[in-house]
Amino acid sequence: MLPLRDLVVPMVWVYAEEVYRFMPSYNWDRLSEVFPNVWTASAYKGAEGPTAMVPNVQTRLTNNLNWLDLMATEESKFNRGLMDKESSSSGFEGLVITGWSRYDHFAVLAELLPASLPSLATNLMSVKYGFFNASWQAELYKGLSCADNSRLYDDWLDLESDPTLHEKMSWCFFPGSPIFKMIHNLLSVKAEVEEYLKKYTESEGWLTEFNFKHNFSSPMRVNEGLDEHSRMTYLVTSLIKQAHQALVEIYDDYTVNEWIEQKIYPLYKGLNEFKLRAESLKSRNTWPKRPFPVLKSVQDMIGQAVPSSVKKSTTSKSFYSSQKSLEHEPVTIRPKRLVQAPDYYRHPPGSF
Numbered sequence: 001m002l003p004l005r006d007l008v009v010p011m012v013w014v015y016a017e018e019v020y021r022f023m024p025s026y027n028w029d030r031l032s033e034v035f036p037n038v039w040t041a042s043a044y045k046g047a048e049g050p051t052a053m054v055p056n057v058q059t060r061l062t063n064n065l066n067w068l069d070l071m072a073t074e075e076s077k078f079n080r081g082l083m084d085k086e087s088s089s090s091g092f093e094g095l096v097i098t099g100w101s102r103y104d105h106f107a108v109l110a111e112l113l114p115a116s117l118p119s120l121a122t123n124l125m126s127v128k129y130g131f132f133n134a135s136w137q138a139e140l141y142k143g144l145s146c147a148d149n150s151r152l153y154d155d156w157l158d159l160e161s162d163p164t165l166h167e168k169m170s171w172c173f174f175p176g177s178p179i180f181k182m183i184h185n186l187l188s189v190k191a192e193v194e195e196y197l198k199k200y201t202e203s204e205g206w207l208t209e210f211n212f213k214h215n216f217s218s219p220m221r222v223n224e225g226l227d228e229h230s231r232m233t234y235l236v237t238s239l240i241k242q243a244h245q246a247l248v249e250i251y252d253d254y255t256v257n258e259w260i261e262q263k264i265y266p267l268y269k270g271l272n273e274f275k276l277r278a279e280s281l282k283s284r285n286t287w288p289k290r291p292f293p294v295l296k297s298v299q300d301m302i303g304q305a306v307p308s309s310v311k312k313s314t315t316s317k318s319f320y321s322s323q324k325s326l327e328h329e330p331v332t333i334r335p336k337r338l339v340q341a342p343d344y345y346r347h348p349p350g351s352f
Contacts, residue, residue: 001030001034001035002034004034005034005035005036009035009037009038009039009093010031010035010038010039011038011039011040011041011096012031012038012039012040012041013040013041013042013096013098014040014041014042014063014067015041015042015043015046015047015063015098016047016063017059017062017063017066018066019063019066019067019070020066020070023070025073025074028074028077029077032074032077032078035078036078036091037078037091037092037093038078038091038092038093039092039093039094039095039096040067040070040071040092040094040095040096041095041096041097041098042060042063042064042067042095042096042097042098042123043060043063043097043098043099043100044060044064044097044098044099044116044119044120044123044124045060045099045100045101045110045111045113045116045119045120046098046099046100046101046103046110046111047059047060047063047100048110048111049110050102050103050107050108050110051108051110051262052110052111053111053112053115053183053186053187053263054111054115054116054164054166054180054183054184054187055111055115055116055119055164056163056164057118057119057122057123057157057159057163057164057165058159058160058163059163060119060122060123061122061123061126061132061159064095064097064123064126064127065126065131065132067095068095068127068130071092071095074092075091075092078091078092079091095127097120097123097124097127099111099113099116099120101113108262109255109258109259109262109263112176112179112251112259113176114175114176114177114179114180114250115176115179115180115183117144117174117175117176117177117180118144118165118168118169118172118174118180119165121140121143121144121174122140122157122165125139125140133156134156137153137156137157141153141172143174144169144172144174145172145173145174145177146169146171146172146173147171147172147173150171152168152170152171153168153171164184166180166181166183166184166187170184176249176250178245178246178249179246179247179250181246182239182242182243182246185239185242186239186243186263186264189235189236189239189267190267192232192235193232193235193236193267193270193271196228196232197270197271197274200225200274201274204221204225206218206221206222206224206225207221207222207225207274207277207278207281211281212277212280212281213295214292215280215281215284216281216287216288216292217281219281219282222278222281222282223282225278226275226278226279229271229274229275229278232271233268233271233272236264236267236268236271237268239264240260240264240265240268243256243259243260243263243264244256244260247259247260
């Protein structure tokens with residue numbers, strides 16, 4: 001690295017909570033032997049996963065505070081490095097608090113800046129003072145335009161129970177706060193819709209993939225599964241309107257549409273497909289006898305070309321005759337349908 005010492009100033013970036021795990025002490029020994037100065041970098045957003053919608057303030061804060069501890073510990077190494085005789089000052093230049101919006105050019109959007117301002121403010125204040133406690137809470141709440149007449153802001157942040165600060169910042173009105181609050185609503189609706197679909201496609205026994213595959217279910221049970229569908233669809237379409245109204249105040253149409261397509265539209269699409277498949281199960285009024293034909297891919301996986309129970313050589317005549325009658329049992333095959341879902345993420349219902 002010696003040829004680089006007069007050409008670059010290194011920047012060491014670690015966004016994980018355990019900074020020393022990714023940049024152990026011996027690495028600082030090597031850097032300090034060559035470079036008199038080093039920048040460090042943390043993250044206030046863009047580090048919770050490529051599809052995250054809001055940063056976890058608790059993990060971001062831990063990352064930044066651990067950087068401060070490491071810098072205080074490793075600072076002295078640079079004062080005795082090879083280059084300190086040629087430099088009037090040596091050590092850490094500072095900490096850059098980064099915030100990615102995409103992991104790379106091909107990735108989807110991660111956390112947006114407006115949804116991450118509470119995290120940015122909390123981490124900036126913690127780095128500024130070198131600690132995280134209630135001594136500077138009034139400055140934080142004022143900076144985020146939180147309601148000063150609410151008892152909600154008499155107490156300090158509880159990141160254990162509210163790691164995204166959605167509850168604490170519900171009465172704050174910083175620029176972009178409607179996006180921050182909309183995402184809180186989205187997380188709630190998303191959990192409810194996913195629980196609904198999982199309940200009827202996995203936990204209950206009448207709208208599973210097996211039922212759809214064999215076009216076989218109880219119409220009464222199917223109706224039970226669709227009872228909540230209209231309410232779920234209303235929650236999602238209302239959320240699309242709320243998201244559009246909040247996002248369009250800050251972002252261009254391309255970003256607004258991209259974000260809604262990625263984060264909300266899949267919920268609408270999943271509900272729509274579930275209803276179409278469920279309605280198709282109610283269209284028949286006759287049902288075949290069990291057992292059903294064995295799925296060929298299952299036969300291939302277990303290495304069974306033909307079910308042993310229907311082999312002529314090992315089956316009695318009476319049983320074989322009953323199997324032959326099953327082969328001629330009329331079975332209604334659901335025709336394929338080409339259905340294009342309405343483009344609700346660009347034009348929510350009621351916006352025309």
